[in-house]
Amino acid sequence: LAPSAESTGPNRRTGSSVSRSERASDTAPKPTPALVFAESTIPLTSPKYSLFEWAAFAWSVAVIALLLARLWAHHRFMVRLRASSAVPDISLASLVAEAADELGVRGVRVAITDAVGAPALYGIVRPTLLFPPGLVERLEPRELRLVILHELAHCRRGDLLAHALIHAAQTVHWFNPVVWLAARAAPHDCELACDEFVVRHLGSIEPRIYGATLLKICGFSRPTPHARLGLGIVESKQQLKRRIQMIIANPSATFTRTVLGAALLALITGLSLTREIKAQPPAAPASAAASIASITTTAPTGWWKNGDKPASYVVGVDPTQPHDGSASAYTKSIEPSIMGFGGMMQMCSAETYLGKRLRLTAWMKTANASEGGAHLWFRIDGPDKDVMLGFDNMGKHPVRGTTDWQEYSLVLDVPANASALAYGFFVQGTGQAWVSGFKIEQVGPEVPNTNMDVKSKPSLPKVPVNLGFH
DSSP, X not given: OOOOHHHHXXXXXXXXXXXXXXXXXXXXXXXXXXXXXXXXXXXXXXXXXXXXXXXXXXXXXXXXXXXXHHHHHHHHHHHHHHHHOBOOOXXXXXXXXXXXXXXXXXXXXXXXXXXXXXXXXXXXXXXXXXXXXXXXXXXXXXXXXXXXXXXXXXXXXXXXXXXXXXXXXXXXXXXXXHHHHHHHHXXXXXXXXXXXXXXXXXXXXXXXXXXXXXXXXXXXXXXXXXXXXXXXXXXXXXXXXXXXXXXXXOOOOOHHHHHXXXXXXXXXXXXXXXXXXXXXXXXXXXXXXXXXXXXXXXXXXXXXXXXXXXXXXXXXXXXXXXXXXXXXXXXXXXXXXXXXXXXXXXXXXXXXXXXOEEEEEEEEEEEEEEEEEEEEEEEEEOSSTTOEEEEEOOTTSOEEXXXXXXXXXEEEEOOTTOOEEEEEEEEESSOEEEXXXXXXXXXXXXSOOOOTTOOOOOOOOSSOOOTTOO
């Protein structure tokens, strides 16, 4: 299909009357039939994903799977808890209320349920102290008070919220073994801290009595269905042995232990706040950072955004891509697939150029320009608002792929009845193009006209040829 100005001009065949302001917003060069035909014959291929995109997909799937598993475990535990909970007797409720008032803890409920095999605290917003059936009757009042103080110490320290945050970090950072090790060690350290709190709160109590109470509860306890957001008083026998040894030794807090604990907390917090992104390059120098910050996302003064899919592109000025010391303008696709074009343009009066041959010159570089390519374009408008007197948009030789700075030129004649010049650049499809050094100058008749409407005429022989039909 031969490109023609008639096929690319706006409102060429409608004959409708359009105002100058309406015409300025619809003056973008239309792709030539040759380009449209070429695009329509390009076979569709499946999109290619980078290694980072595949890794991000795998990370997302794992996060969703872990989150669903934790929510399902929580749901199952809550169903079991609601089905088997019973109201405790008045003496137990009074003892819990007395201990809570002593520690300054509010809003703690009590329940007897076979959903747990040992005393445990569950719930962040409305914490509930859970006792398995028959355990309260087997403990002496002094031992029961120690158990209650231990569980309420979790509330006062905010351990339930910290436990939930650790699980959230474990879900997001499922690929990081350090986070899994920290999540595994955190509950045990939490129990040690509560043991120390109880012993120090009751200064007159013999630590051996508290240790014996933990052993007694361990003997009565049974396996408990796993609750993600709960904290129980007993763990494995090996960990319980270490807790009793720490209770008996009862080491006092030291400056070194405090500093090490703070450092460990900072490490865990840092791991939980990191995001799954590619490693960042070293910080750019101050001058480079300033240049990057000065990249604009709007058309500069005197220019405006145009195209048949303007929302699919971003335009502006990019000081980080200069040519010969001059800043460049750019247009960049922001969607993975675009059946259209977008760029920047401007117009001016043709009054001072009537009867002249003009050459529009600009330097252009591209990055990942698709089959449609990057284009300069130049148009001469007539007195009729719908008539083009000359047009060229590099339809026969668009710039594709990734290229360095190169100079391109378009040459058009300005007839005596011309009214305006329109010019600019655009990307058809996806990719990015930078343009610098726009210039319009008069040239002589020896410079070929690139008008896409000009039909080449064969040169005539100087004398008649083959009159005898040989």
